[in-house]
Amino acid sequence: MNSKKINIGVIGSGHLGQYHVKHYKSMNNINFLGLHDSNPERGNEIAKKYETKYFENVFNLMEACDGVSIVTPTESHYDVAKIALNEFGCNVFIEKPITETISQADDLIDHAQKNNLIIQVGHIERLNPALKALEKYDINPKFIDIQRLAPYTVRGTDVPVVLDLMIHDIDILLSLVKSKVKSIHASGVSILTNSVDIAHARIRFENGTVSSVTASRVAKDKVRKIKIFQDNLYSTIDLLLEQTEVYNITKDPNIIENALQAEPFPIDNEKKYIVYEKPKIKNYDSLREELNNFVNSILRIENPIVNGIEARNALEVVIKINEMILEDLK
Ligand code: NAD
Secondary structure (H helix, E strand, C coil): CCCCCEEEEEECCCCCHHHHHHHHHCCCCEEEEEEECCCHHHHHHHHHHCCCEECCCHHHHHHHCCEEEECCCHHHHHHHHHHHHHHHCCEEEEECCCCCCHHHHHHHHHHHHHCCCCEEEECHHHHCHHHHHHHHCCCCCCEEEEEEECCCCCCCCCCCHHHHHHHHHHHHHHHHCCCCEEEEEEEEECCCCCCCCEEEEEEEECCCCEEEEEEECCCCCCEEEEEEEECCEEEEEECCCCEEEEEEEECCHHHHHHCCEEEECCCCCCCCEEEEECCCCCCCCHHHHHHHHHHHHHCCCCCCCCEHHHHHHHHHHHHHHHHHHHHHHC
């Protein structure tokens, strides 16, 4: 597969799907065949804009492709992905959340494994440059605080805030804490819609890590912040401003010399310093990076940054949180 260019298509060219089309269209290492949208007017409009083909029949597109992006509303992810995987041997990039239910996600994972195909899921925040900047540190959190606040918009409000917004942070949390969830406590309220608009969850892991995750779509300004506390390290990550700050207690002379600030840390007799670092943030487009990763995963050059199993696990936690909130509201 490495020697030939692979064929890629997009299914669903709405708000987000149009950007999938835009990025694939400009990649030189693939053949971008075109797009399908169940609304021909929208499909033709985006095909015309990006000078590509509109496929009226989705099966013709799947048949011709090695991989497709599925950027349709969540309720259709399962049906579309199942046909692509099962009937056309097509690798799938599915926008988040992977599916509506855990049994659907499990079924897709099973079909992909049986057919030796890739499922990648669009948990795009995992590629956020500010989060990526943490990779050079040894992260073993004891406490994590995550906040995601957004002003109200109609988009996304057909599902509870937990499934629309909090799922991003649950996926990040599960990637940072490499341990199983031990317990969840959650509460939430409806403010503007008939579903939950503000949610808070306290999640404890088997290794002792404790986390507090808040999501709200009733806010004046956008906030997307993560605070990590662990032995000898405190970090704040601003996913919106793409800034990461790290406070480290160390006696490593290399770190002390290269730090922005270093103050003696007056605990015990060891010559330790508290150092402040602002790691360099790489400048890239996360969606493009994500789609490149999908192409390279199909070619078996890379592994998907977020695979079907990780997306399924994040979905399982948010479904539990949502059920707990609904129970609490009764
Ligand atoms: P949208 O409503 O703007 O677009 C969906 C498009 O899919 C529409 O053009 C519609 O005509 C088409 N469509 C509907 N059913 C279809 C089907 N069965 N086959 C083919 N086309 C179909 O929605 P959107 O905001 O682009 O969201 C799409 C998906 O992306 C959702 O799952 C959403 O949760 C996800 N999303 C992810 C992020 C992220 O941060 N990763 C952000 C926004 C949306």
